Amino acid sequence: MTVLPYLVAVWIFLTGCYGLATSRNLIHAVGCLAVCQSATYVLLLAVGYRAGATAPVYSDIKPGSRPVVDPVVQALTLTDIVVGATVTALLLSLVMQISKRHGTVDPDELRELRG
Amino acid sequence: MTRRLRMIVLALGGAGLAALFVAACFGMPGFGGDRHPYGDRAVHASLARRTANTISSVNFDQRAFDTLGEMSILFTSVLGTVVLLRQTRDEKRGRPQPQEVALPVRRYALVVLPVALVSGLYVIAHGQLSPGGGFQGGVVAATALHLLYLGADYRALERIRPIGVFEVGDALSASAYLVTGLAGVLAGTAFLANTLLPYGTFNTLSSGGTVPLLNAAIGMEVACAIVILLARFLDQAVEIEEDNGKR
């Protein structure tokens, strides 16, 4: 099954979307967004994997002695994680203010913006 | 929109997207394949500049401009959180009351705190050699300080983290990253060029040219940023009250 890891990423992304769309709690919704984002980590790392390879760090292996996985996707994933974590913090602080101003974090009960 | 209608739209959209994704997966190169042109080049470039941890080389040298953006996002989010979780006009600050902490918890937290802090600093310092770096180590170091909140109380934590100092530290380390980058422009090479410092000896602390410098700037920025972020959220939970005394 050489496509299984990719399918896992797709599954995670769609699960996150389902959770976002049906969420009844905004904190849960922000969590679902983080789930969607984890799909990108899985996909990126799966794309960069090389069979039988080790981590691309040469402090304890001799250069050229073993194949290593793609370091670029690992760097991209690190960037992605930082972006995700910080945006999540920002969104959670908005949820906090919503709960103060609206007295609820249920998206079904937010009635300020319509039409 | 009713819940039913939303589920129909969601089902249609989800099914379409799933079909598209699955079809794409079968067009992907097989998992574990051997063709990684960019990755191979990155490994070569990293070794040529004597950076043992190729991921650090990608992050702080080859694609340092990405990291600049990433750092700025962190900086923006911290600033955004400071603005969004400010004390509004109808809120006041209360003094948190110290709470009883179970003795084993207190002892454990106080013993682990210095260990965690040093581990964080170690991970930052060895970013160009071993797995880890400024981002990872910064988070460890910042959260280590918060063991004091678990082990003692909020006021003890507040004493060791003057927010103002951390805010200035956050901004200064972000600026330091930019200034290191601009040094390349001033020297006539290019922005964020890693050509100013000697590359040093492979697999030692001083290897990799500007990589350790940028790494350290990021480590400091992340540590300060996480401290401020947590402080904003803790403030909301512990200190800020509505004016009628309700928390």
Place this chain on the structure above:
Amino acid sequence: MNHLLPLLVAAPLLGAGLLIACGRRLPRVAAESFGCAVSAGTAALAIWLCLNSSPPLTEWVGAWTPRNGTSVGIVLVGDGPGLGMSALASLLTLASLAYSWHYFDEPPRRHAGSYPALMLLFQGGMCGFAITGDLFNAFVFFELMSAAAYALTGYRVEEAKAVQGALAFGVINSLGAYAMLMGIALLYARTGELALTHIGRGLDTHGGPDALTLAAFVLVLTGLLVKAAAVPFHFWLPDAHAVAPTPVCMLLSGVMVEFGVYGVWRVYGTVFSGPGGIPAADLERALTVLGILTGAVGALMCWYQRHVKRLLACSTIAHVGLFLVGVGSLLPEADDGVALYLLGHAGVKAALFACTGLLLDRFGSVDEHALHGRGRPLRGVAVMFVLGGLALAGMPPFGISLGKAVTEEALGGPLTVVYVLVSAVTGGAVLRVAARVFYGLGPQPRVGSACETTGAGEEPETRHRLSRIPDTMRAVPALLLAGSLAVGVVPGFARIVARSVNEAGSGGALTSAHWTAAGVLLGLVSTALALALAALAVTRPELLGARPWTLPLRRLQSGHIGDYVAWVLLGTTLLGALALPGILTG
């Protein structure tokens, strides 16, 4: 000179860093003046580089110049459109900072620098997105501008509407960005490259397009179209733009949304336009259908709003639809037209938002019905508002009119009708507001519907309600309108824009953009239509009032994040279906 390209990003970011580092000690005036100075300096740099961008500048950050055609670094591309967009973003940031100078509601205690610093970070993000030639780097700067925009949209945390709108904005745009990142990962898997041109070449060497190319195309475009607020990805926009502080609205509507369109143009042109990408007919079909849909929905929603900021926000959606139709035609002349249209639109839309902000700060309301006749004392603002409405409708010689004329001429046929109708309706809605609010014409409307957002009961953004309007707040919209006029009338400007767009985009096909008799006539027709619509709406409100059949459309705009996410997924599927035929046959 190409070494200076990264400074467009570094300067605002460094400015923000210094503002925060010294912010605790700086008085507010100093912090805001410093912010203005930095954004002005960046704007000057962008304009200077833009004037020297033929042939296009390229810069490999970190001096990773390619050897044997490959590199491990990130490339920045300083061509006309990229530098033009960064110049536009910088100038609008400067305008917003000047507009809010000294009068904007007080910043958090001891954080005088936080508001200008966020604006500078926003500017840095936009400039980075404009000039990057690397797909992942584009994602990073895309997120930077988004993060700054979320924080700025929710800036007035004491308002229930503001925090709700900002969260919807944040969630939907982040979802779009993650979809885009999934697409980037697919492209990386196929080609093993991240620089835009290298990905394009990689796709071409692999052979004809297949399911993976289609999926990558759809996912990357989803992220960009969410930002561009194309239907059905648009729901977040009225919510966010209606609640953001006015100076932020100027940036969001004036240039951030347009960056989505710019991204589509850039990504298609460099990545997917080769034989291994998406066939031109498919892109044309997808963008034309989505563009017409966006124009129609935006115009309808715009007409039925009474919350003036929401009305302007919906008109932005409508105009984005027209941009998409123009870009989707892939004709070099249409690209020129869209570029001019975009420049003209930015000035006019920002000016209209600035005028609405004045109403808000003076009367504490942005509700068309509640403000009926109350704007009479603001004569200067009234003139600017009417001019803005006329310009939006396409009255020559404003830049919008020139851009539209050039695009219409390139597109021809039924698409011209779409252009005329959409601009007439959006311009007419603005003129209707002007007639009611500033001149008190017609009876005061009383009908209200259950599912709409009124603009009454809003808090002014200044510390207190303004008794007289400060000169800076009056000068900014005037200058913006003048700028938009200049796009249309300065001789030679259109030619320069056309040349630099074509040099970057359409493989050297040189075209020229200028006024023609037919273009002027079409502009006059849409202006006359807009005036007629506004006159009819004011004198006979029941004739063009809310219709039962529009109610379902307006109910869709429910303010519910779950609904919006479902629509994003449906939009992705729609995009995939529209681009599918060429993949199946090719």
